[in-house]
Each structure stands twice: as C-alpha cells, then as structure tokens.
Amino acid sequence: MRIFLIHIRDPQFYALPAATRAKNGKIRVMGFPPIGIMSLSAVLKRAGHECVMFDQANPETPNEVIIAAIRQQQPALVGLSFLSTTSYPYAKVMARQIRAADAQVPLAFGGVFATLNATLVKQQCPEVNFICRGDGEQLILDLVAQLDDPSGVAGLTWAKDGKAVHNPNRPLDRDLDQWPFPDRESLPLDFVESMPLDVPAVLSMERFTTMQTSRGCPWPCVFCDIPIFNEGKWRSRSPQHVVSEFNHLQQLGYGAVYFVDDHFLLQPKRIEAICAGINESGVTIQWGCEGRVDSTAQHLFPAMAKAHCRTIMFGIESGSQKVLDRLKKEQTLAEVETAVTNAKQAGIEIVHGFFVVGNPDETVEDMRATFDFASTLQLDTFAFNRLCVYRGTPLWQEYVKRGLVSDTADWYKYFKCSEIDPTCLPGEVINAERAAGLRRLFRYKLTHYPLQVLRLLRRFMRHMPLRDVLYLIVKPFLGNRRGPTTNEVLSRAVEHAAVKDAAASLTQVSDELLEHVLQESAAERRRLQESLATP
Numbered sequence: 309m310r311i312f313l314i315h316i317r318d319p320q321f322y323a324l325p326a327a328t329r330a331k332n333g334k335i336r337v338m339g340f341p342p343i344g345i346m347s348l349s350a351v352l353k354r355a356g357h358e359c360v361m362f363d364q365a366n367p368e369t370p371n372e373v374i375i376a377a378i379r380q381q382q383p384a385l386v387g388l389s390f391l392s393t394t395s396y397p398y399a400k401v402m403a404r405q406i407r408a409a410d411a412q413v414p415l416a417f418g419g420v421f422a423t424l425n426a427t428l429v430k431q432q433c434p435e436v437n438f439i440c441r442g443d444g445e446q447l448i449l450d451l452v453a454q455l456d457d458p459s460g461v462a463g464l465t466w467a468k469d470g471k472a473v474h475n476p477n478r479p480l481d482r483d484l485d486q487w488p489f490p491d492r493e494s495l496p497l498d499f500v501e502s503m504p505l506d507v508p509a510v511l512s513m514e515r516f517t518t519m520q521t522s523r524g525c526p527w528p529c530v531f532c533d534i535p536i537f538n539e540g541k542w543r544s545r546s547p548q549h550v551v552s553e554f555n556h557l558q559q560l561g562y563g564a565v566y567f568v569d570d571h572f573l574l575q576p577k578r579i580e581a582i583c584a585g586i587n588e589s590g591v592t593i594q595w596g597c598e599g600r601v602d603s604t605a606q607h608l609f610p611a612m613a614k615a616h617c618r619t620i621m622f623g624i625e626s627g628s629q630k631v632l633d634r635l636k637k638e639q640t641l642a643e644v645e646t647a648v649t650n651a652k653q654a655g656i657e658i659v660h661g662f663f664v665v666g667n668p669d670e671t672v673e674d675m676r677a678t679f680d681f682a683s684t685l686q687l688d689t690f691a692f693n694r695l696c697v698y699r700g701t702p703l704w705q706e707y708v709k710r711g712l713v714s715d716t717a718d719w720y721k722y723f724k725c726s727e728i729d730p731t732c733l734p735g736e737v738i739n740a741e742r743a744a745g746l747r748r749l750f751r752y753k754l755t756h757y758p759l760q761v762l763r764l765l766r767r768f769m770r771h772m773p774l775r776d777v778l779y780l781i782v783k784p785f786l787g788n789r790r791g792p793t794t795n796e797v798l799s800r801a802v803e804h805a806a807v808k809d810a811a812a813s814l815t816q817v818s819d820e821l822l823e824h825v826l827q828e829s830a831a832e833r834r835r836l837q838e839s840l841a842t843p
C-alpha cells in the first residue's frame with residue numbers, strides 16, 4: 309500500500325539557513341528532523357509498503373503541493389504527525405484542507421497531543437478518520453492491514469455510525485530493538501542543529517539528526533505529560549542496538565546527534581555499555597542528551613565525555629526549593645549543584661540548564677533566588693521560560709479542580725500559568741524580574757567565569773559573526789533598545805519570547821484568524837529568506 313506521512317510544524321520551531329542547499333543538494337533546515345514519521349516510514353517500508361514523507365519545514369512542499377500529490381497519487385492512508393498542543397491548530401488546518409480536496413482519503417492523526425486528547429480531537433475534527441494513540445510502529449501496521457474494519461486495532465480512536473469509538477489501549481511496547489532505524493534519507497532535507505542559545509543541543513553546524521534510545525520518564529513533575537503518555541514507564545533500546553545505529557549514522561555522514569529521550573541518564577549499566585561500544589567501534593559523532601540531576605549515572609559523565617558526549621541538559625527549573633517542591637520535581641538544590649559540577653568536571657563541554665519562571669506560589673524573592681542560583685552554577689547555557697499549562701498534565705487537572713480552566717471548553721489551549729492562576733506573579737512582574745535577573749546573571753558570569761564565557765563565545769563565533777556575538781552579550785543591558793541580530797532573526801523560531809507568546813495565543817484563536825496568521829507567517833518567512841539571501 310502507498311502511505312503518506314506528514315510532519316506538521318509550528319512555523320516558529322525551525323528556520324532555513326540562508327544558503328539553503330547542502331553539498332548533497334538537499335535543502336538545509338535548522339531544526340530537529342521529524343523522527344516520528346521517519347520511524348514509521350522505516351517500519352512501513354520494511355513491511356513492503358510504499359511510504360512518502362513530507363515535512364512542513366520544506367519550502368518546496370507547501371500544503372498545496374502535498375494536497376496535489378495526494379490527489380494525484382491516491383495514497384491508501386495519510387498520517388499527520390504532530391507533537392504538541394501548539395501544533396494542533398496547524399494539523400487541524402491541514403486536515404481540513406486535505407478533506408476539502410479529497411473526500412475519500414483516510415486521514416490519521418498521531419503524536420503526544422493527539423494521544424492524550426483522542427476522543428475530543430475526534431469530535432472536533434470529524435474529517436480525521438483515525439486518532440492513533442501512543443507508539444505508532446505496530447499500530448500503523450495493524451491499521452493499514454485493517455483499514456476497512458479497524459475495530460480490532462488497539463490504541464485507535466475512530467467513529468462508527470457517527471459515534472466516537474475508543475478501542476482499548478495497546479500494551480506498552482517494551483521490545484524497541486525490533487524496529488528498524490528511522491528512515492532519515494528519504495526526505496530531500498538535511499538538518500543542522502538549531503542555532504539559538506536556548507536549545508544548543510550539540511552546537512555545531514554538522515549534518516545533524518536525532519535519535520531515541522529510550523522512551524518515557526516515571527517522575528511526577530506537575531507540568532509534564534510524558535509520564536502519562538508512557539503510562540509512567542521507562543523503556544529502552546539495548547546498548548548494542550544504539551551503538552549500531554551510531555555506526556550506521558557515521559557511515560551516512562552525520563556529525564551531530566541529539567537524543568530526544570525524556571531521561572537518558574536513568575540506567576547506568578546501559579550508558580556504560582553505550583559509551584564503551586561507541587569507543588570500541590571508532591564512532592566520532594558528537595552527541596547530547598537530557599536527564600535528571602538526581603541521576604545515579606553521574607560517575608559515568610567522564611566516560612560519556614570520552615565517547616563524544618558534548619552536551620548535557622538538566623531540567624533545573626528553579627533556585628527555590630519551595631518552588632521545586634510545588635512543581636513536584638523531586639530534586640534538591642544540592643543535587644542540582646552536584647550534577648552540574650560533576651558534568652563540568654568530567655569535561656562535558658556544554659552543560660545546559662532549563663529553568664521555568666512564573667510558577668504557582670512563586671514570589672519575587674523566589675525568582676531572584678533562581679537567577680542568583682543560576683549565576684553560581686557552572687552552567688554554560690540556560691533558558692528561562694514562562695511556565696505553561698496544557699491538558700494531560702497534573703497541573704491541568706489541578707486547575708480544572710480549582711475552576712481555572714474548563715476541561716470541555718479549554719482542552720486544546722495552551723496557557724501561560726500567570727494568565728490564569730492568581731497564585732502566580734503577574735506577567736509584567738515576571739518579565740521585569742526575568743530581564744533584571746538575566747542582567748545580573750550575565751554580569752556575574754562575565755566577572756566570575758570569564759574563561760568559561762570566552763570558550764563558549766569562541767564556539768559561537770565559529771557559526772556567527774563577531775558583531776552578532778557581541779550584540780548577544782550586551783543585549784540584556786540595552787533595555788528596550790532591542791533589535792534582533794541576523795542569527796536571531798534566522799532562529800527566531802525557538803528563541804524569541806514574543807514568538808513563543810504567539811504560539812500560546814495561537815492555540816486560542818478562531819480557524820479563520822489562524823488561516824490568516826498562517827498566510828502572514830509564510831509571507832514573513834519568504835521575506836526573511838530573501839533578505840538573508842542578499843549579502
């Protein structure tokens with residue numbers, strides 16, 4: 309059978325480098341490759357199906373082109389894959405456009421948001437035939453085999469005689485080694501890592517891809533839906549399987565890999581075996597990962613560094629123990645300090661801290677403590693995002709109980725907590741404290757860790773003009789006299805708070821307005837591309 313798979317993107321989360329073609333002729337995209345559909349494509353092809361992938365990041369395949377291909381090639385199924393609440397509106401628009409052009413083609417949604425809101429999504433999008441919940445590998449094989457009567461396909465939400473049917477959940481797949489490596493070579497795109505400072509996964513302009521070596525996380529952080537998506541379980545691939553994928557990627561010419569695992573640092577023995585395997589097989593790919601600060605694998609940080617792990621990112625969240633406890637992060641400030649110090653002492657080049665501000669019950673003093681704490685840590689890079697809430701997280705459930713959100717009217721929305729929770733500081737106070745905190749932090753870093761700062765700057769300067777690097781340093785001190793650097797414009801996708809704000813509000817607008825915004829954003833992107841292409 310012929311299957312189409314489309315990766316739906318928020319336009320804010322990728323950018324095209326100005327010189328768009330890689331040496332191999334592919335279009336270069338700054339961003340993460342669509343590993344979800346790439347995984348499914350490999351599974352379908354191995355089973356003998358034909359699979360055609362589309363990524364909305366590809367400027368040569370706008371929605372009209374994809375729709376024309378659907379009409380011409382008549383696939384047996386079109387799967388739309390999207391990750392988050394913020395990309396749901398775009399998936400909705402795409403599904404409606406496809407349905408308007410082709411009344412027959414079966415449409416399927418999959419991904420975290422669709423999984424956690426399956427029945428509601430099915431009701432709101434009657435034009436989508438199937439909502440696929442959880443892991444997609446076996447599910448998509450079962451679905452294409454039973455398209456006419458999917459009543460036996462576990463993990464599927466669909467409609468029969470006008471009524472939503474929620475088939476039983478699929479048992480969690482523990483044998484992840486059974487699946488082929490993702491199909492990374494079939495899209496006409498080459499990915500380089502996203503440049504912005506808040507997600508410097510490996511920070512290189514090498515041919516970049518992602519890998520998933522484990523799934524899930526069993527912790528209870530109130531703002532996160534990963535435990536629910538994975539039924540509170542953590543599953544992993546064997547070290548041998550991971551190492552052989554590394555070898556495969558090295559042969560294909562990849563130079564940088566980021567693990568999209570929710571908690572890579574969970575199982576020391578597995579990490580040890582992966583690192584040993586990388587060294588033994590002569591793999592030189594640089595890689596990065598995320599994990600918790602209470603990981604018991606910290607004695608392996610030196611082995612990871614030796615196996616070319618260049619970046620470790622920790623979810624630090626706050627410098628106030630009270631706030632950490634409120635978020636049910638189950639970690640202490642002492643654990644944060646130890647983990648960051650251990651990683652730096654082990655020679656990990658970039659240690660990144662994710663922080664959240666605008667938390668429930670957070671005071672101005674708590675926020676200041678967060679920036680002061682961040683200053684004293686040996687972090688190389690950091691991000692301070694506003695805490696948001698969406699359905700599927702424990703915080704959402706709490707807000708439903710407190711009457712702050714409606715599970716029926718708001719389920720597809722994405723709110724900054726401070727907009728709806730009176731126990732949060734007001735937005736203006738949070739922004740002002742964040743700006744002041746960042747200024748203090750940069751000043752502290754420059755005076756106390758000048759070598760670390762210089763080393764990092766040198767790294768940035770390999771990819772950015774000196775003028776832009778200097779501007780990034782002085783920017784927090786400029787107050788309102790801001791303007792984006794060339795690279796910031798290019799990577800506004802992930803970096804710009806204003807664009808993130810727009811992402812949050814975009815989940816709350818009408819479909820008509822959304823279509824208008826989409827057109828505007830496409831025009832803006834074209835304009836940017838043209839202006840960046842001209843020297």
Ligand code: B12
Pocket residue numbers: 317318321340341342343344345347348386387388389390391392393394395416417418419420421440442443444445447448507520524531532533534568569570696698699700808
């Ligand atoms: C990597 C990542 C990113 C990257 C890259 C995103 C990209 N476009 O590729 C970056 C850093 C840019 C990012 C940004 C954001 N992210 Co993010 N991200 C992730 C992360 C860590 C991994 C995703 C991944 O690659 N998974 C691996 C692949 C293999 O899995 P998958 O895509 O889910 O696909 C599998 C199944 O879902 C299924 N499937 C998927 N599609 C389909 C389709 C069909 C037809 C079928 C049958 C099956 C199927 O089959 C696949 C194989 O099993 C997840 C956490 C997670 N574990 O999912 C968060 C996560 C998806 N992100 C999240 C959020 C909130 C965001 C942001 C909004 C953050 C922000 N405020 O800025 C933005 C929005 C970005 C966007 N919408 O594209 C949330 C989403 C929660 C929600 N309900 O909204 C998650 C779950 C993390 C979390 N708990 O907070 N993200």
Ligand code: SF4
Pocket residue numbers: 525526527528529532533534535570571600623
């Ligand atoms: S530790 Fe990370 S992945 Fe696990 S529940 Fe908390 S935020 Fe989510």
